[in-house]
Amino acid sequence: MHLSRIILAMAIISSACVTIANDAAVEKYRNYTPQQLADLPEKERSSSVPMMYSFAARNGLSKGADLLFAMQLNTLMYAGVSDYEGAVKSFQKDLGDKATGVLTVWQIYNLEKRSDFQKLSRVSFPSDYSSRKTDSYATVSGTMMIHDERIAWPVNHVQLKCYKADKYCELNQLYLVFPKDDSWSQTFNVMQDTPQYYDITNWSDDIVDAVPSDPGSGCRVTALNLNFKTKEFYQITRNGTGECETMGVTFPKLEKPRIAQIVDGEEIINKEFGDLRQKAFSFLSSAFRAKVEKLEAESK
Structure with missing residues (x-):
């Protein structure tokens, strides 16, 4: 599993424990x-x-x-x-x-x-969606979303580049973190994920398939499936056979494959900022x- 995902999961679990511990004090002194x-x-x-x-x-x-x-x-x-x-x-x-x-x-x-x-207002964030493939190079940019569940940071921008001769793809992701109810300050934060690398397993006229260069513990198995003819660009995660406990954190098995897709994010981003305006109004x-x-x- 990717290191940034492990750190995120640990942070969420740690935050939950702190929240439970503080709830009584918050209520006592309110x-x-x-x-x-x-x-x-x-x-x-x-x-x-x-x-x-x-x-x-x-x-x-x-x-x-x-x-x-x-x-x-x-x-x-x-x-x-x-x-x-x-x-x-x-x-x-x-x-x-x-x-x-x-x-x-x-x-x-x-x-x-x-x-x-x-004081929060809409900030300029890339939402361009494009794809291109040649005999030696392929690239996709857009917004990553997950089918049937909410992605951690809906306002994001990914750029995927694949090189046939070097047999690898590089995925970079930028995302905008919205303030939460328990945030110390009501501000946006722009974060950049660690680049992820994939080994190309198939390169045909319209299709590029790839798997992680570093599979990690093997708890989950991720694969890229890019179809430049139908404009469908997927990142599919399935349960693996490896160890699912890392640094004291146990990751539950997926009930079904997690299907992420790179899409045109204009509607997604507009909705997130629309929800923000509604919350401010409330x-x-x-x-x-x-x-x-x-x-x-x-x-x-």
């Missing part, structure tokens, strides 16, 4: 105000309080905190400057919390996250959203 958190014994604050709450408390106790929060409330279409207390209460209601007018560390964390989310004041939705309904 209704504390910044001052109540500051009044805790230093040992408890440093060892038990989630870091996101420590940062929220620090911001809540800083000079000019009300102005900062008012600005963030305004970003979310609450009347943060003209009616700060009313805006806080409306925000608390939208979170499903009791409207006290005093922000807790959980609410400050969400306020900062939601206001930062509004973070806005419910009163503001109601007015927008009413206007849209009347315009139909």
